[in-house]
Amino acid sequence: MRLPSVWQAPLLLAYLGLLTAGICVPTFAENAPNDPHYSKEGSWGQTYADQWALQQQRVYTDIAPAPAQQDVIVAIIDTGLDYTHEDLAADRLWRNPAETKNGRDDDGNGYVDDLIGWNYVDHNNNPWDLSGHGTHIAGLIAACTNNGIGIAGINPDARIMPLKVANFAGQARSSSVAAAIHYAVEQGARIINLSLAGETITELEIQAAEFARQRGVLIVVAAGNRGIGVDRFGYAALPGVLVVGASTHDGNRAGFSNFGAxxxxxxxxxxxxxxxxxxxxxxxxxxxxxYASEDAVVGEGEHYYRASGTSFSAAIATGIASRVLARQPELSGAQLRQLLIQSAADIAPPGVDQLSGYGGLDYIAALSTRPGQYVQARLNTASLELIDTQLWVNILGQAQGDEFASAALQFRPAAGSIPIVEETGKKKKKKKKKRDAEPADPYQWQTLASFDNVVDGQLGRFEVNTLTRQANGSTQWDLKLVVTTTTGVEREARMSLHLPVPDAAEVSDES
Ligand SMILES: [Ca+2]
Ligand SMILES: [Ca+2]
Ligand SMILES: [Ca+2]
Structure with a gap:
């Protein structure tokens, strides 16, 4: 394996001398961007567009794009940035307005000559990328669009602040991540992309994320690539962050994408x-x-690269989020997060679920969603409680909305879960009858309760045996929460519940 060597990092000062030449002026005609990879497909033998994600999000096929109100500073806490890349324009980099190259900390923020960001690995002002991971993320968000070169970036109004915390192998110290979050917030970043893996988080990082949340800054994190649950896992557990998993070009969840509540x-x-x-x-x-060395390199000049992972899903979500924010700069980080999840396109099973969260990122829907159009339906947990000899189930979740009208909790036996009772002959007869007379479907939804707003707490408490009888003896149920607003928006959440099989006596008691 060829390791990148330090001499490859150009002198930041020398490069900054050339910065004025690098200007990316996006022109938004009715035409698609002229970046070659934007309209090409099959560059690595695939059957879909090279930049399928931009096509799918309809970033540049928006019928009447509202003009951006302002630039959005996006901090990328990662492996650094190749700021000399042919398709990155210098004017798309954040520039610290209060700092000059003179060996002094002009703005008194504790960093000497922090002109475009910081390198927390080598403790200097040159966040050069020896890995390529951070540059890949930056390109998705802010590659120069419509310059006739390479790819189109998602947000021509983003300004990138590279904060290098990870070395070429992607390893980062938690103290660096925490410091970088503070730096980004203090220097005016509105969105922070954090596509780093890590199983545990420290108190320092939690405090930093809380600081960002309080200051209205949105942190976008990658769910991770191990195909496992993300509950209390790494940066997904930070307060107020947007946790992004990966989808494939046909809109399904990628198998490697972590999942969870x-x-x-x-x-x-x-x-x-x-x-x-x-x-x-x-x-x-x-x-x-x-993987054969350099297999993922794309293009004759070898300046482009294809990769899979939730890191890049997070980057695409960051790009879209920054694009929305450029048009609605008054949104807080929390509002922006809410808007993105509320406008996500549902992916089966219906409603919020552990595999796909609120669904697929949907830029066009996010643009037309009012921030106040918040409606929440979540089933969080169902816990069992034995009181005397009776087993109860407590269902916890959220049912609320800005224009809340009503909420209902429903249940049904899971498909195929109704136990077959001994008289099989009788069963068969029943099935035949069903075709003729269409008796009630034993697997249909039954309403358990209707109620008012539940911000976060108990949606219902039910005696298990009663429900088991109602479910024809089934102990495997689907639960559904439906929340409706006065404006007719309906959101649902589903959960499956498998109960311990009750005593045979109790079931036969009914039949
Ligand atoms: Ca400084
Ligand atoms: Ca200085
Ligand atoms: Ca380009």
Whole structure:
């Protein structure tokens, strides 16, 4: 494996001298962006568009794009940035207005000559990317659009603040991540992209995320690529963050994408084309068995790279979020997060679920969703409680909305879960009858309770045996919560519940 060497990092000062030449002026005619990869497909033999994620989000096919109100500073806490890339314009980088290159900390923020960001790995002002991971993320958000080169970025009004916390192998110290979050918030970033893996989080990081939340800054995190539950897992557990999993180009969840109650939504994360930092090949660093060196490099000049992972899903969500924020700069981070999850396109099973969260990121829907159009239906947990000899189930969740009208909790036996009782002959007869007379479907939804707003707490408490009888003896149920607003918006959440099989006596008692 060829490791990037330090001499490859250009002198930041020398480069900054050239910065004025790098201006990216997006022109938004009716035409599609002229970046070659935007309209190409099959560049690595695939049957879909090179930039399928932008096509799917209809970033540049928006019929009447509202003009951006202002630039949005996006901090990328990652492996750094190849700021000399041909498809990154210098004017798309954040520039610290209060700092000059003079060996002094002009703005007194504790960082000497922090001109475009900071390198927390080497403790200097040059956040050069030796991995390529951070540059890939930056390119998705802010590659120069419509310059006739390479790819189109998602948000021409984003300004990138690279904060290098991870070395070429992607390893980062938690104290660096916490410091970088503070830096980003203090220096005016509105969104922070945090596509780093990690199983545990520290108190420092939790405090930093809380600081960001209080200051109205949205942190977008990657759900992770291990195909496991993300509850209390790594950065997904930070307060107020948007947790992004990966979807494939046909809109399904990618198998490697972590899931769980903390997942907010899915965004494209498979075969994502973006910028390649000079001489890097970060997929090779993780040494996958089926990967041949530089296989993921795309384009004749070898300046582009395709990769899969929730890191890039988070980057796409960050790009879309920053695009929305450029048009609605008054939104707080919490409002922006709410708007993105509320406008996500539901992915089966219906409603909020652990595999896809609120569904797939949907830029066009996010643009037309009013921030006040908040309606929440969530089933969080169902816990069992034995009181004397009776087993009760407590169902906890959220049912609320700005224009709340009503909420109902329903249940039904899970498909095929009604036990077959001994008289099989009788059963068969019943089935025949069903075709003729269409008696009530034993698997239909039954309403358990209707209620008012539940901000976060108990939706209902039910005696298990009563429900088991109502479910024809089934102990495997589907639960459904439906919340409706006065404006006719309906949101639902589903959960399956498997109960311990009750005493045979109790079941036969009924039959
Ligand atoms: Ca400074
Ligand atoms: Ca200085
Ligand atoms: Ca371009």
């Amino acid at each position: 903390q997942l907010s939504l899915l965004a494209p994360g498979v075969e994502i084309l973006s910028l390649r930092a000079r001489d890097t090949d970060f997929i090779a660093l993780s040494q996958p068995l089926d």
